[in-house]
């Protein structure tokens with residue numbers, strides 16, 4: 001039982017964005033960070049896995065090819081947190097959660113019970129009855145994440161889940177996701193720019209560049225100074241802090257003439 005990606009290819013706007021991605025199977029309970037520079041293809045991969053973009057190749061979840069499932073059935077198994085925040089509409093936050101959980105196939109009673117649990121776990125009860133247009137961007141992002149957790153999908157796809165959150169909530173949210181994966185055996189793939197969060201919370205990192213897999217492995221092993229220089233064009237290293245945790249130390253930008261960083265991501269029509 002796992003997620004297997006084989007020869008995944010995605011085109012957008014007439015261009016090949018992801019060309020034949022293979023990955024070692026993702027295990028139940030695992031958190032994987034999808035890393036890479038702007039335009040590397042992280043969101044494209046996540047949207048293709050969620051079924052929002054047509055793709056070739058195979059995406060198998062627990063032995064079932066997701067591309068053969070009807071969209072509704074696929075959405076019961078796969079929960080997506082998009083990069084964009086939920087719109088600031090007159091909808092009450094609780095209604096956002098309820099709509100999502102009911103759409104995932106839960107009964108009304110089951111949906112309400114799951115939402116109560118997630119609101120408690122994330123300490124969001126005080127905001128549950130607020131209109132979305134009265135919440136801050138970060139609060140709306142937390143509500144969207146609460147919805148994904150309450151839907152209890154087998155595969156969670158989170159596109160920059162902490163982009164609008166303060167330091168407390170970045171850690172709190174990732175710990176809640178980690179706990180959910182451990183408890184239910186769900187699998188999590190999340191696009192991240194914060195490498196410290198990837199080092200701290202993820203079992204594995206998948207690094208993309210120009211839509212191709214560059215490396216895939218344990219965060220500490222993969223995030224070497226050479227890789228950081230090649231992918232991000234920065235002079236940086238991972239060291240162990242006095243509390244025994246890995247930390248990214250950034251010394252600065254590499255001189256662009258010396259950097260081995262590829263030019264800004266650009267894809268040739270294929």
Ligand SMILES: Nc1ncnc2c1ncn2[C@@H]1O[C@H](COP(=O)(O)OP(=O)(O)OP(=O)(O)O)[C@@H](O)[C@H]1O
Pocket residue numbers: 012013017036037038039040041042043044045191265266267
């Ligand atoms: N709607 C679209 N139509 C056509 N091309 C797109 C579209 N969205 C993204 N692209 C292209 O796909 C490539 C990958 O974009 P994608 O958003 O997947 O990158 P990303 O790694 O998530 O970037 P970021 O870190 O900036 O969010 C880019 O070259 C981008 O120009």
